[in-house]
Amino acid sequence: MLRQRSILSLLLGFLAIFLISCGGPGVATPPPTYTPDQLVKIQEYVSDIQGVKERSRELERLIQTKQWVKVGNFTHGPMTEARLSMNYVTSNLLPKDQSAGRELVRDLLDKLIKIDQAAEVGNTNGALNSSVAAFADIDKFLQLVPQTSSPSEES
Template sequence: MLMRRYRSILALMLALVTTCLVSCGSPAATTPPPAYTTQQVEQIQRTVSSLWEVREKMPVLKTRINNRDWVNVATYIHGPLGSLRQTMSYLTRQLLPQEQKAASEAANDLFEHLQKIDTASQSRNYELAIKNYQEALIDFDRFLKLIPDASNAAGVA
């Protein structure tokens, strides 16, 4: 009989402790989604300006393709566009984690199209070169749309 009372008291105490722990526990803290600081956006904007210069010069590549100037097509891809991969990789790493995957995919697609243009210039294939030039522009623009501007800054120092 003493055992039954002991079990009842023990069960009651466990119920009280459990109730207290559950009711006194705080809900999981919700963190705000990550945002860019003003300094991050400024750094990204300084780097992206060189990308905009390259993007504005892309019609030079189209002119060379249209003129079937294959040697200069390859030279342009490896010359003025040569540092593009490094710059885009740096910018991709500066983006928020949820945007890095899309930026990386756009950059990789751009490089694949530039490689195909280079291959087309070696085989003197105008149709393949101009098709991949158009696709490269789409990928370049897709990448640039992912770059934050001042309106994306959280204002946190």
């Protein structure tokens, strides 16, 4: 009786292995792409981010003329809004790009803090260097964003 149970268990084990090995996904899953709704949402926020990027010369001019209050207003106003838009866009990026997007948003925040700290002590060079680095982070972020508004070109 014990020998029959062992053989039966062995046969059921082989049957289970055979059935499991024959099963599985029969259709390959396509790579993730952006939906048209996601592209529309992303493009709305990207235009805001690009608008701030285009104002980089304005911030440099404020720093060079040592208008520290206006520098603070710029970093706490348009630059912070751009950072918030970047956060929103990051959550809509493809999963493979989200971690890089989050890292760039954190880096931008660090640069904004450094600009504020330099402005507090009147460090023109430190503020300029941090502002150039902040806009470089924005450029890197914009490279992660899909450039087209139609999903057929994205594939």
